[in-house]
Amino acid sequence: MSEISKCSSDGECGSRLCYCNNVVRNRTSWTSKNLGRRFETCAKYKDEGGCHYFMWLDGGLTGPAKDAFCELKQKKEIAEEKVKILEDKLEIAADKLKIADEKVKILEEKLKMLEDNVEKKRLKIFKNVFVVIVVAMLLFVWDKKMAKGGENLYLL
């Protein structure tokens, strides 16, 4: 591997290319054994079709730097755990929201049915009142005619 800048088929350039002609990627180890140790690998992961290129870049951290990195790793793990808990809570909240939305939809449908029923009953009452008024008017007119007819009867 030379230090002259080389470019991959994707147009990405760097000092080294891996076995499958990609510019190598610098990474940092998070394992307990090699915590904070830098290495380079193929830019693609093996399951993405990458090659097996791998090379350590340094001997790893020692002393206070290693302790600081250990602390950082623990904080990272705690943060990841918190993120996972929050993601679970978010998922539960999303499920509850979905259930609540469905309940609201059902209640809205019931409300619409009730409103339709109220409207039908209002129309029925209006029809009944109308019929009563018409019958009362007919009776009134008929009563007047009868009264008139009676007078005519007396005249005869």
Ligand SMILES: [Zn+2]
């Ligand atoms: Zn490769």
